[in-house]
Amino acid sequence: MDLDPEDVFKDEEDDLDNEFFQQSESSKEYVVYLVDASPKMFNTTCAGNDQKDETHFHTAVSCVAGSLKTQIISRSYDEVAICFFNTREKKNLQDLNGVFVFNVAEREHLDRPTARLIKEFDCIEESFMREIGSQYGIVPGSRENSLYSALWVAQALLRKGSIKTADKRILLFTNEDDPFGSLQDAAKKDMTRTTLQRAKDAQDLGISIELLPLSRPDSEFNVSTFYADLIGLDGEDLAQFMPSASQKLEDMKDQLRKRMFTKRVVRRIEFQIANGLSIELNTYALIRPTVPGAITWLDSVTNHPLKTERSLICEDTGALIQEPPKLFQPYRNENVKFLPVEIAEIKRISPGKLRLLGFKPLSCLKDYYNLRPSTFVYPSDQEVVGSTCIFIALHRSMLKHNRFAVAYYGASYHPQLVALVAQDEITSAGAQMEPPGMHMIYLPYADDIRDDEEIFPDTEEDAPRADEDQIQKAAALIKRIYVKDFSAFQFANPALQRHYAVLQALALAEDDIPETIDETAPDEEGLTRPAVVRAAEAFKHSVYGDSYDEESDMGKEKMSEASRKRKAIAENAAKDYDWGNLADKGQLKNLTVGDLKVYLNAHNLTVSGKKEALISRILTHMGK
């Protein structure tokens, strides 16, 4: 851990909030990806990217590969296992037929994802037929039940760890809605029952089973044939589940992304609506920046991690300070001392509570009222029965009247004024796009807002305003580069992608680092389409006129008086030395950095860097 000196007295609580996405070992997740590998998964295809048809197996495998990569980045303490069923070969501890647990060297079956696992799983399709093979595991006349065995193996894999500290899940990928369809009545009934019982036993042990079905183009995946019972869906749940069965790879990835992480409550807070009327809310961090993981210092000789020891040393006496020291602020020529508890007391304002202050129309929530990522709140009836009812009533009223609530959130480290904005549920094609609830937006205070747009009206004239024609031309250009369906978070972070691509390559000791795609790069091709260029030129002409050169219009001659003066002095001074002579004699090093910079300034060269760099730059400029 790289300790930040500023960090030492930071409240724990705030870290929890900010680094919520950073993994902690206390709340891990164990996931078994259970992938159907029956011939049917290979025979059926669906439209993939670039209009090319892809097999269902490919879809499932690339989804798993994608989520492994996400997992190693953002939750690398989670443990995963990958297990195929309906395979020719078998590989599992129980030695059951038709089940193959995929693994790589130096890794337990259920373990944290490693670089090697990701690497080898990425090319599993090439070797799959050769090494694992596909074969129906449930055939008439045989007592073999590959689905049953697969659940049994998955459950066995999930044996480790307590459900108190870990979530255990089985994610099942299949396109067969009726696995026992080929069997005769009695055998079918029997197998259905045993399999359901197996699933139920697993669920009783706290393992949740989730289904990610793939639909064939000709027939929908019918969940109610068999799987509804297996995963315990009924009534309304079933109706909601149906449309989410996916046909496309993208849909599938969406589905998996939404289910990859179990919901975690950040904190339980009390929302005081009126005196004596407080409801219970849970807060969730739906959006937090993901950053490259913490640095671990290593000994470069042995590559062993180092232990960081922090010690406080008195500057006057050099003595070590053991007890947590007092704090002080220099003020009025003396040091005003505070105890850490006093600081905590100053910050304590209605601790742990969210107090409703009133409501305002949504138009009062300006675009610049923002400081940090928002927090999502959702009601809970767990401790205070009736909370959800009030919350729903307020939620509906706020949506109806287009109002948001202003409240004071007394978080103990960082108490703040917040806006609660109601968000209605938005679903699209059966999938939830926006969950219902409220978003808590942290509002700035007077001293947090700056008025820099007001600092420049230096002239007596009014600020220039665009006329109608110019606005029209601008609108025409905007229409040309309009994106219809943009989603706020469709881009992967190129820096993070690069970071982990490099790490993966280094972890596997590969020589070349794969190129990563920067999804945020603008569409150069689209922007040079003739229509776009015409619109841009028209707008440019209308605001800039004929003779506008962006580089020279302002800039140079508008240089501030001070810098012009500096430059003039520099030019004069530059003449004082016989630079060529000095350079020849190697005496440049005898000059001060200031003198050297004079030369550089006079010749419009960069003035940054150490003295040696400056000298070599001068020599290069002289051509020596």
Added chain:
Amino acid sequence: MARNKEKLVLLLDVGPSMHGVLSEVEKLCSMLVEKKLIFSKYDELGVVVFGTEESKNDLTTEVGGYQNITVLQDIKVVDGDLVDTLQKLPRGRVDGDFLDAIVVGMDMLIKKYKDLHKGKKRLCLITNAIHPIKDSFEGSKEDQVMTIAEQMAAQGMKIESIVVRGRLSRDANKGVMDENDHLLSIFSKKTHTRIVYVDTPTSLLGALKTRRVTPVTVFRGHLELSPHMKIKVWVYKKTQEEKFPTLKKYSEKAPASNKLATHQVKVSYEYKSVDGSSTSVIPPEQRIKGYRYGPQVVPISTAEWDAVKFKPEKGIKVLGFTDASKIKRHCYMKDVYLFIAEPGNTRATLAVSAIARAMKEMNAVAILRCVWRQGQQNVVVGVLTPNISQNYKIPDSFYFNVLPFAEDVREYQFPSFNSFPASWQPNDQQQKAADELVQMLDLAPSGKEALLPEFTPNPVLERFYRHLELKAKQPDAAVPPLDETLKNIVEPDPELVAENKSVFDALHRHFELRQNPKLKKSSRQWYQEKQSGSNAHVSSGQAVNSIENQPPVKIEKIGDLTPVQDFEAMMSQRDNPEWVEKAIKELREKILALLIHSDEGDKYQKAVECVAALRKGCILEQEPGPYNDLMHHIRQYCEEKGIKSLPQLLASRDLTLISNDVTAEEARSFFVKMEPKPDV
């Protein structure tokens, strides 16, 4: 930052009509000085009060006139005494003339600094401006103000006026107020001026920026609409959180006699190797950074990293425009940026204005990709929204908010509100009560918005700086409770609550809240209740929970009192595999003993709990054998004795055979099959 020293003269109205808010003015001004003492120690400050009976200023002695104006403090470098002065403002008896006060303030600045320090001289006027100013000797009041404003502009002075209105000055003459407002607005035509109207004591505390931050651009360069169309822009921060000050650590080691002691604490970090018994300190050059990738730590030197890391080119590019509704407000990630056209560049200003207005008309926003600096290691994607200026002196601009990347979002699914049971859905009356509350508890009635962020001080910081000032005088003062004026920020406004008493009453009447009774009990009780309840599904989860818990004491034998718990504890003793076998064997014996010693089935319930626990344990250990054997045994036993209640009890709890080596049919019908038998 000595070269940025600010020279400020405070012009404070202390006339009778201001007395109600003077304590807030005192707090505001002393806060200003307190912060200056910490953050800009070399700023200079003078204080002028007007509305006093006596007059004490240079102009009145030199040229006469300028009555009722007292220079409380000549311009000097800020010090602690200034705080004391400002905390005890005199209460005046006369209605003051703010224009005279402005002239006195200007005179002080001119005399002290001549025409130097342009742009750093500032006047700050706090008044309610409800009393007419004196007529001038020549020309109209407007002309007079015009002349003053021109002089001010020539001297490079700025003026900031805080006008206290609304609730704080109720019965004032509307005509006079309008005239004064008009006169003050003339200043804004000629000079750098900020006029702020406040109507609550709380917003008065936030009306003055108490800490001056020199604006610094984040970026200067082109905003690229397309490769053919670029606009020169400057980017500033629009919001930036003012943090709680970082306090230094204090060392008490130095002897009290040492007057020169700094009492500073140095924090040192040592990196030690942990292998073996030797703990040697590793020098910095031998350290290398390691990055986590799953369980591996990958060492990468800075040089290597520099060679391969992501290096985007500096620049701001438009990726496209889209509908404003596509970007949800809650996606904004960080503090906000401001984009303005390059100052003084008329055509860039026009271009920004045209785009901003077109965006506003079309309800569109732009998606931008920004790399602020060369060498920055990441890109920022965000949304640009238009800011149409209402003030014709100020050009149009944009606000920019950072948006999340795909990695930053967790798309959790939440149950739809419609899916909740009817008892959780508000009925019509409840909905009506909520509607009333949302409409009536209004913080923005007819344009008078309360708690406007621009005028809301940070209560924590206010409290800290006040406590700091207090502690400087009384080192052991306790932290005082929150100031009354600040309470309005953290608690609902009592007046507003009182006005809407009926709304709150309705709310209390229609909604009932109660504590969940289950959680009141101790967890032990709860656990047992669940255990003996008929809900096998829940109890099974509990059983597994406790199996995994490490028991505090080692259980070596299953007792009579709590056989289930003992069994679970024993099963979880992982140090020796024999425990599992022993536990299963002992529990089996215990169950049989319970059956045999049962009188009229009184111990069946307990036996069934044990069976349930055994089944769970056997499934977990994947050893169905002992359990299935036992079940066969029980069935035989029941058949022999003609006991019907026990099999029924077992069947009702779904305690069938574990179906691994028997078929499901067999398992399911296990007890059903035996039932008809006794009848035969």
